[in-house]
Amino acid sequence: MNVETAASQMEALGKPKRLDIYRALIRAGKEGLSVGALQEKMAIPGSTLSHHLKTLMIADLITQERQATTLICRANYASVKQLIDYLVCECCIDSSQGNADCEINTSLTCS
Numbered sequence: 779m780n781v782e783t784a785a786s787q788m789e790a791l792g793k794p795k796r797l798d799i800y801r802a803l804i805r806a807g808k809e810g811l812s813v814g815a816l817q818e819k820m821a822i823p824g825s826t827l828s829h830h831l832k833t834l835m836i837a838d839l840i841t842q843e844r845q846a847t848t849l850i851c852r853a854n855y856a857s858v859k860q861l862i863d864y865l866v867c868e869c870c871i872d873s874s875q876g877n878a879d880c881e882i883n884t885s886l887t888c889s
Contacts, residue, residue, distance in 0.1 A: 779860045779861065779863070779864040783838075784861055784864050784865070786837050787837045787838070787839055787857070787861050788861070789837075790833050790834055790836070790837035790839055791837075791839070793830070795820070795822065795826075795830060796830045796833060796834065798820060799816065799820055799827070799830050799831070799834070800834060800839060800840070800853065802816060802819055802820065803816070803840055803851055803852060803853040804853045804855075804858070806852070806853070808852065808855075809850075809852075810843075810850045810851050810852035810853075811850070811851055812848045812849065812850055812851075813827065813828075813831070813848075813849045813850075813851060814848070816831075816851060831851060838854055838857045839853070839854055839857055839858065840852060840853055840854055841854050866882045869882045870882075
């Protein structure tokens with residue numbers, strides 16, 4: 779991951795309602811949620827939800843799959859893992875103690 783991709787994804791998650799939507803999809807697991815179920819859960823108009831989902835799709839944070847007439851949304855777990863890894867992989871590396879005193883799991887391989 780590069781800084782531009784990380785910034786784009788963080789920007790996409792920068793609105794409270796969009797972050798709520800994303801967290802709902804994270805909680806839903808691999809089966810995801812239909813747009814209708816997500817709209818009901820979030821209690822927002824369809825056009826607003828559509829805008830938020832489009833932003834999350836462009837940032838590669840979610841995927842969508844049509845099943846007959848139903849559109850299923852899922853969190854892109856690989857993408858969020860890459861973002862988390864990017865943010866923490868060098869945790870405490872410039873500390874005088876290195877990452878020995880780091881409170882985050884630093885067993886990641888930074889690329």
